[in-house]
Amino acid sequence: MVAWQQIHGRSELPWQNTRDPYRVWLSEVMLQQTQVSTVLGYFARFLARFPDVAALAAGSEDEVFGLWSGLGYYSRARNMHRCAQEVVARFGGAFPQTAVELATLPGIGRSTASAIAAFCFGERVAILDGNVKRVLTRVLGFGGDMSSSTQERALWDLATQLLPPAGEQHAIARYTQGVMDLGATVCLPRRPNCLLCPVDSMCVALRESAPERYPVKTRKLRRTAQSLWLLHASDGAGRVWLEKRPARGIWAGLYSLPAFESREALLASLSPTESASAVDGAAFLHVLTHKDLHLHPVEVTCAEHALNATGGWFGAEAWTALGLPAPVRKLLTLSSRPAPGAA
Secondary structure (H helix, E strand, C coil): CHHHHHHHCCCCCCCCCCCCHHHHHHHHHHCCCCCHHHHHHHHHHHHHHCCCHHHHHHCCHHHHHHHHCCCCCCHHHHHHHHHHHHHHHHHCCCCCCCHHHHCCCCCCCHHHHHHHHHHHHCCCCCCCCHHHHHHHHHHHCCCCECCCHHHHHHHHHHHHHCCCCCCCHHHHHHHHHHHHHHHHHCCCCCCCCHHHCCCHHHCHHHHCCCHHHCCECCCCCCCEEEEEEEEEEECCCCCEEEEECCCCCCCCCCEECCEECCHHHHHHCCCHHHHHCCEECCCEEEECCCEEEEEEEEEEECCCCCCCCCEEEECHHHHCCCCCCHHHHHHHHHHHCCCCCCC
């Protein structure tokens, strides 16, 4: 794996070829459930505004959410901000150097802690992200159900046994990167490129002609559905009314159009004149990991007054910099464009 990574592995990504734990940590958090191509732009913008962990810790949550807007899974951004603050408060602004200590920080699980410790400090610890799980379960023919914590711990143990010996500290980072690269570029979830694999001769899944059988995961997440009516209120001068969402629940901590469980509840929040002028926009579906959101925008022109105590009027130059849920940002962006044929 070490030799293969040197020749065929990825080395051009901006968070590679560095022992800076801040950059490695930032990339690991952003890459959770997000493609590399998407992360590249966000990573550069974050570094431009927050070049180190002290700068991130000193920033406001709203600014962090604004830079994160569009990446989704906003709990990652919230935990990342809290983590930066704890690194500064507890460790004097320097990331701890062991996976055990790193895992005590908000938002850093075992695999992320191990990645930082292996890449930056050469610690002999295994990572087990999605790509690595796929590679190891296929090569080893590990048929344990990854929905089971017992089976996942068993795979952790095997992953640790496969690491380079403790005395070969220089090889830890290269090996770890190699397994990740193999999963990302060759050992794909569907139609893996087995002919290009450096460990095809020892791969149990290939020998069984069933690589896509691994990893085994039987527990399925139950999907739910929810309908929300979004109050798209404008003041006639190009500003929209946005509220900061509660700290818990859907879109926690983000700015959003006011959301209601029914159209009747939305109209009841308005004056009789405003309610009478309400126009229904086109409903649309927004898909989350575990839930389908059926969103119904309702457009209203309001006089310049406070709709409630938790929000404010924002012009386009202001709301574009806020942390907004993806469907709300899309809705506002579309509505702010000039109509076809307009001068």
